[in-house]
Amino acid sequence: xxxxxxxxxxxxxxxxxxxxxxxxxxxxxxxxxxxxxxxxxxxxxxxxxxxxxxxxxxxxxxxxxxxxxxxxxxxxxxxxx
Numbered sequence: 001x002x003x004x005x006x007x008x009x010x011x012x013x014x015x016x017x018x019x020x021x022x023x024x025x026x027x028x029x030x031x032x033x034x035x036x037x038x039x040x041x042x043x044x045x046x047x048x049x050x051x052x053x054x055x056x057x058x059x060x061x062x063x064x065x066x067x068x069x070x071x072x073x074x075x076x077x078x079x080x081x
Contacts, residue, residue: 006053006077011070014048015041027071033064042067053077 004010008027015021015031019041023029031037037045045067046057055077066076 006049006074008070008074010052011045011049011073014045015070018048019044025070027074028069030068031070033068045073049073049077053080055080 012025015025019037021036023036050057067073
């Protein structure tokens, strides 16, 4: 397991590499509300977040408020027990 924290930069790298997103992206780029990523990508991203941050993401936590940008995802993960 990788002990580095889950950061905006790690999330952006994951989206670009693993999810093969080739557009411009930074920590504030809308990923789902813009249609850039689909539900299959969301499932992969959630699995990455759970594994990397050693947390469990509940279905009710999967909202645009928590998961629409890399910054929101990192902030959500950092605030989980």
